[in-house]
Amino acid sequence: xxxxxxxxxxxxxxxxxxxxxxxxxxxxxxxxxxxxxxxxxxxxxxxxxxxxxxxxxxxxxxxxxxxxxxxxxxxxxxxxxxxxxxxxxxxxxxxxxxxxxxxxxxxxxxxxxxxxxxxxxxxxxxxxxxxxxxxxxxxxxxxxxxxxxxxxxxxxxxxxxxxxxxxxxxxxxxxxxxxxxxxxxxxxxxxxxxxxxxxxxxxxxxxxxxxxxxxxxxxxxxxxxxxxxxxxxxxxxxxxxxxxxxxxxxxxxxxxxxxxxxxxxxxxxxxxxxxxxxxxxxxxxxxxxxxxxxxxx
Numbered sequence: 001x002x003x004x005x006x007x008x009x010x011x012x013x014x015x016x017x018x019x020x021x022x023x024x025x026x027x028x029x030x031x032x033x034x035x036x037x038x039x040x041x042x043x044x045x046x047x048x049x050x051x052x053x054x055x056x057x058x059x060x061x062x063x064x065x066x067x068x069x070x071x072x073x074x075x076x077x078x079x080x081x082x083x084x085x086x087x088x089x090x091x092x093x094x095x096x097x098x099x100x101x102x103x104x105x106x107x108x109x110x111x112x113x114x115x116x117x118x119x120x121x122x123x124x125x126x127x128x129x130x131x132x133x134x135x136x137x138x139x140x141x142x143x144x145x146x147x148x149x150x151x152x153x154x155x156x157x158x159x160x161x162x163x164x165x166x167x168x169x170x171x172x173x174x175x176x177x178x179x180x181x182x183x184x185x186x187x188x189x190x191x192x193x194x195x196x197x198x199x200x201x202x203x204x205x206x207x208x209x210x211x212x213x214x215x216x217x218x219x220x221x222x223x224x225x226x227x228x229x230x231x232x233x234x235x236x237x238x239x240x241x242x243x244x245x246x247x248x249x250x251x252x253x254x255x256x257x258x259x260x261x262x263x264x265x266x267x268x269x270x271x272x273x274x275x276x277x278x279x280x281x282x283x284x285x286x287x288x289x290x291x292x293x294x295x296x297x
Contacts, residue, residue: 084245213257
């Protein structure tokens, strides 16, 4: 199922189809209205029109609005808002070498607040407090059910799906002192995810996926998940021994390479078979609070 953070939805996977079937049944009392319908790459609007036609119903504004309102509620049940954002540093040897950093012997994890979240097409704001911000493309693992002490071989059973991530860092702040990690990672707009949540049944082999960091359409660094020091299932198991994981928690599994981004750039994450996540970049000047003003703060 594809989605963006603002709720514009395109359905392709099992989670989206379950939400649509539930919504149609809740509103109109008709079960399995979308059973057997090919949802791949189609917008919810076009699919809903077909569903009404199949049931001999009129897809007028009233019926469509009732369905969509319930559908968004059902979809939230399938794909909750992220809770914890658990990020992994230096999970590829090549990236550790970029930073002249020692390669970790266990996951180098840190956390980001949900205030950092933006969606596809939203603007990454370069803060005046930093003169060197990097964007890092990563594969995200989204937890599907509450779990604790999960064995690595059982990790797949607690994963709701995968998504694309751009994780930003104020690298100059981090380089001044490694204890400034939280500040360097937690400026507003420093975590973008979407536009796809791909359910596990749609990924034949997560280890064969290629993750790429791009800037302005050009590849900066690409690498295979199989070259991670700590692969996704291991990361789920490892962190479940540290803390309880809840539905909607995201583990961002590390980047093949970080690229410096400037005002006017477009940062991009690409993952084989999962599409592309892009965000434009804007420099916010000291005293520029236009974003707050625009939302009435």
